[in-house]
Amino acid sequence: MPTPKPDTTTDIILIRHGETAWNRELRFQGHADVPLNDMGHEQARRIGLRLAQETAVQHVISSDLLRAQQTAAPGASQLSLPIATTASLREQFFGIAEGMRSDEIQALHPRAWEEWLEFREDHAMPEGETPREFHARIIAALGTIASAHRGQHLIVVTHGGVLDMVWRTAHGLSLSGPRRSEIPNAGFNRIRIADPAAPEAIEIVEWADTRHLADLPPQPTYDQTRHLQRKD
Template sequence: MKPTHFWLIRHGETEWNANRRLQGWLDIPLSDVGRAQAQQLAAHLRSLDQPEFQAVLSSDLSRAAETARIATEHLGLPVQTSATLRERNYGIFQGLDWAALTENLNTQGINLRAPEQAIEEGESFQAFAHRIADAFESLAREYAGKNLLIFAHGGVIDIAWRKAGGHSLLVKREGTILNTSINRFDISATGEWKMGEWNQVGHLDTPSLDDVMHT
């Protein structure tokens, strides 16, 4: 049986992304920049001959779901949303900017990347990783052998990178997961993950659909 092929895409930019504030489960909408990125992604997806996608799924947070709707409208597929694809719940730390967050954590002795570190009103890194791995493996069984477009968050993509690349939660990932980046991986019928092309953003150099329609 063929593996299930995933195209995992990060949502477009939000104002909180630009201001380096931790969003987590807070439902922060796309900015104008983020919507333009989603339009550019749509133009790229329209230009592809392959693959043919059988389903579009998204986190239920609006920054991911709106990116999905804009980018895949031409496919004529419903955007199915699920809370299981949400970003990590950072609990009481959500809404803080990174500078303040780092300062607070240093004084409190808290390490958000320690796998078993408890987060008040939130998820540990380990619990988040289990949730995301379970979500993708469940989708692989439900859509066995299909091509799926998934719209989610930087943290979700980080966990997929770890699973597909064989990296533990203790490994430091280099580089930034970019907004509307395309990240590809497969999950086989036996549950094995295989890495494909990662963090692809060449489409951001192409015109948006609005630009195309006015030229």
């Protein structure tokens, strides 16, 4: 009888960080190292309790930005696992727009704002990262993670834009156009990558599950389409 081949599928529980003050104010965060606010810490505590049930998890990996590490900490503590950090899982870099609300960008950089509203895959805020560059960075990061953890179960804590790239890739969607997937803070998402050599072949198993947050106040909603409605 032939020896069965080992399963190389990497099972990833993908978590967006908890809420920050800048989320509440709808500011562009990008690479700015913003901590969780009180609500974000409560969300992190709750996702940590949920992740404690995932006893098959072998590793916890986080973006190196503070808001992601603070979100990862309760779950890692529950599972008695260290947190490995990487800059490759950071949010998209928004250049001059980081720290600003949409109205502030519109007032100070009107041309950059109008161009951003076209949501083109090769357009970036001045000094920032285009969606195409961002997507390439994230898919490469997932490939590196899947290759290093073949057949393992992981928790990966990262950012909303990263989850948007995962969603678009899994559904074969364009990198152009506004975000269309639901990506709540501290939501529970599960994906699988069967072949580390093809990290773009992502299977979504669960998405945007927030049962553990059900009795908390509504989250601030980052809806890119609202800008287009105001423009019209």
